[in-house]
Amino acid sequence: MTYAITGATGYVGASVLKRILENTCVPVIIIGRSASEDTAGRVSRGLAAAGHSVTAEDVNRLEFVKASYYKPHLDLSLRDYDRIADATDHVLHFAANLDFVGSTSELDRDNVQSAVQMCKFAQDADSRLTYCSSSYVSGQRTGDIFEDELIDGGFTNTYERSKFLAEQYVRWWHARTHKPVDILRCGTVCDGKLPSDGSPTHSIRGFCEFSQHFEGALTRKLNHAAVPRELVLTGNPEAFIHPIFIDECADIIERIIRQQQDGLTAYHLTSGQQLTFGEMFSVLNEFRDIPIHLDPNKRESDLSRHERLFVRMSRGFARYFARVDRTLDQENVRGIVGAAYEFKTVGRQELMVAATPPTQTPDAQIPQKISVPQ
Structure with a gap:
């Protein structure tokens, strides 16, 4: 058994790779978009952030291949392509472009054409394919969303469409x-840890860091009287995302990979929690001088110039402030974890860690093993 994995430097891919290295003895071919030494360094940092230090034994099991996912034969020579295809038994495709406001051409290249070429690679390797999709393929659909269906209900952005x-x-x-x-429809993956330098991050922390930088830019560039007292954006405080902790997500993915189920099975990898933006902003505002609020009755035409700038610079995140009532079916996931399994939920503690500026430590109890980057 040999795995070939893309996206091993990313948030989910690194955590899955950690489990492969710790719980199996199989070789792993890491297909990256950068030079081998650059990919190796990024993988090492991603593994360290996931809690794994690369060992000499790991190095002997890892092979790094520079490729272009969206090009025929992954832009490799036929000799190299055939060699890694012959060696591969299971393809794990985690690489993706996550830009919510990326151009259609870029997202089609990075997400759609990459999926096409990785399918062809899996076929040439005569191997199993585990593909990391997204729970956001449901787009603007409402109601019950089942794992085994894929229906076009319109999309919030070009990212959703591409996935x-x-x-x-x-x-x-x-x-x-x-x-x-295996199709992995991951929700909003997160954790309760402070970030490490150069390590992958998650979208909740990314949005919190963006809001911190935005506030800092306003206070630096405007005189005190011109700084807005608050930002009131168009949106519903009851709008929500579907989170899941990275450790739980990666543990379930490892079990799916090991199960080797026949046919095609899709999985909604979320905790079942509906984490509202009202909850998120109530914690985030404790760390900001310019609080953010959502008003469902406010028209976009009524936004101030600073509020419009915030929406534009959030790179599509603000579009999710509109409430979409839906429930993600998890029958297939329950078949893996069991009907009685209780997922962890994102609470105040995890939101405080995500909202904490890198130079601060939240007042709530944080495990002592977490060091605050300087």
């Missing part, structure tokens, strides 16, 4: 080739 089209292709490819496929 929908990519999953659509993976499903078509499975129907044509009958290769076994």
Whole structure:
């Protein structure tokens, strides 16, 4: 058994790779977009952030291959392509462009065409494919969203559309080739740790860091009288995201990978929690001089210039402030973890850690093993 993995430097990919290294003895081919030494350094930092220090034994099991996911034969020579295809038994495709406001052409290249080429690689390798999709392929759909269906209900942004089209292709490819496929529809993956330098981060912390930088820019560039007392954005405080802790997410993915189920199975990897933006902002505002509030009755045309600037610079995140009532079915996930399994939920403590500026430590109890980066 040999795994070939893309996206091993990312938040989810690094955590899955950690479990492969710790719980198996199989070789791993890491397909990266950078030079081998650059990818190796990023993988090492990602593994360290996930709690794994690379050992000499790990080094002997890892092979780094520089490739372009969206090009035929991954832009490798036919000799190199055939060599790694012949060696691969299971393809894990985690790489993706997560830019909510990316151009259609860039997202089609990085997400759709990459999925096409990784399917072709899995076919040439005669291997299983585990593809990391997104719970956001549901787009603007409401009501019950089932794991085994994929329906176009319109999309909030070009990212959602690209992930929908990519999953659509993976499903078509499975129907044509009958290769076994796992589809991982991850929700908003997060943790309760302070970030490490150079390590992958999650979108909740990323938004908190953005709001901190935005506030800092306003206070530096405006005189005191011109600094807004608050930002009131168009949105519903009851709008929510579907979170899951990275450790739980990676543990379930490892179990899915080991299960080697026939056919195609999709999984909604979320905790089932509906984390509202009202909850998030109530904690975030404790760390900000310019609090952020959501008003469902406020029209976008009524936003101040600073509020419009915030929305524009949030790179599409603010679009999720509109409430979409839906429930993600988890029948297939429950088949993995059991009907009685209780997921951890994101609470005040985790939000405080995400909202804490890097130079501060939140007042709540944080494990002593976490060091605050300087």
